[in-house]
Amino acid sequence: MRSRIMTLNGATHLILLLVGIAFIGPFLWMILTSLKSLEEISSLPVTILPDVFKWDNYTQVFDVIPFGRYFWNTLIITVLSVAGQLISAPMVTYSITKIEWFGAKWIFPIVIGTMLLPYQVTMIPVYLIFQKLHLTGGYWPLIIPTFTAAPLYIFLLRQFFMQLPNSLIHAAKIDGASEFRTYWNIVLPLSRPALTSVGIFTFLYTWSDFLGPLLYINNSSKYTLTLGLQAFLAEHYTEWGLLMAASLMFTLPIVVIFFFAQKQFIEGISLTGIKG
Amino acid sequence: MKKNLTGLAFASPWIVGFLVFTLYPLGASFYYGLTDFNVFQSPKFVGLDNYSELMRDDLFWKSVRNTLYLTVISTPVNLIFSLLMALLLNRRIRGLSWYRTVYYIPTIIPLAATSLLWMWIMNAQYGLLNAMLGRLGLPQPNWLADPALTKASLVLMGLWGVGNIIIIFLASLQEVPRSLYESASIDGAGAFRSFLNITLPTISPIILFQLIMQVINNLQYFTQAYFIVSSTNLNAGTSGGPENSMLMYAMYLYHNAFQYFKMGKASAMAWILFVIAGAITWLIFRSSKRWVSYGGGD
16 A cells, blocks of 8 residues: 555656656757857757857847847836736725625626637727827827726736625724725735735736737837747747847746746736636 | 715726727627728728628638637647646645746746747757657657648647646645545545545536636637747748648738728627637536536535
């Protein structure tokens, strides 16, 4: 019996390890490729470690695309989007979880419904609205909608807000605090972990978004990093060392955030998935 | 009354967003779908012409088939693989947080970078995948250029990004009360029986939710295919990859709207997608009454 359990555990570890290698391997391959020269990449047999570590692939990225500018553009959109969701999503969630009013009951089912709505269904009329407002070509069409609380974040925050004891809110009200004061001074500070998750996910989503910028931004000086990478790919298809270096530099901010806030990532993910 | 006003004030960002960015566009795209509309001139009512044009459009059907194929293969593959990994991780093993981190990392890498990376790994001549297959003496297919293999390659790519589903499943497995298993094992139930009778029913609401989100996301599949197709070396003059085998529904819709400026036709496609997504979700929900259990261990 004991030895059977041992082999079972051994098998579990073996599978977990092999899958782990399959998951981390491609990422390592990205790093290794980013350090290889074009000659090495386009010769056979395929080498694992670079013959010569070509660190200047990273500096060369700045020569072939205006990486700094794209980085800055992406950062502006991302920071404003994070602000948008962090301002709007908790407000709306508060209204449907902690205020007794007629909308509290029917907003959430609609939120769930819109969560299931494919982006493409509303894409064209929304584009035409922004075109009418002469805002296409700039960042506002990407930023303004984030101030209207994305369904996923309402969903995530609702899980968290429902766990906050109502007695706290009643106590504040008895002390004469207004609804806004209660929200601002009590509910928001208590929700910091959930708000961090919303901030992180918005950052991740906006930083990585491709379709949004593809629709609205056409002037290459305003490109985000995803658009820049795509344009670079279309023109320099074979320069995989540079492409991998650029991809890594693009991914780096997210990896940094991940290692600082791993707990919030994991908890946030669980919050969005638990309970149908 | 005052409560209603405060509630309304707090909910106003969402209400405005819902009206302007969801409800109005939903109606407007239905109307545009019935018009001939190229952005430069105002829409002209043509009835169901766009829909009958789509029915006769081979590329439309190609994109429908490609997208359904991907959805039907990728969804169960991703869910079953994630569940298996979560079950293994849930065996109170050592190094859990390490494994969890390793599985999760690919999901935070932007799809743009993921697509580039896998294009390189699946490169027929210099790619890592074929180098490994060659070492093992196996055939080295042209993953992204052989129309018979392109979608399978996309499924494989997708499998790399299931870390968040693994974590969600793991979190829900950890919430299954241990006492349920203990009483089952006293009743003489083996590991497989308790999986069928306890684990699956308890986490079924989460599986349902992930199933629906996977289907909806796959129906919108865009970025990866768009990236692969935009490396012009791979596609000989088509915009949907080799023999249009990677022409996804969302891509064809995008082409119609923003490259050919056929906003009417694209809007008709948007509404067809709306109906298909709605119908599939409804069917899953309806069937779920039979396999999802609420209450009990929840």
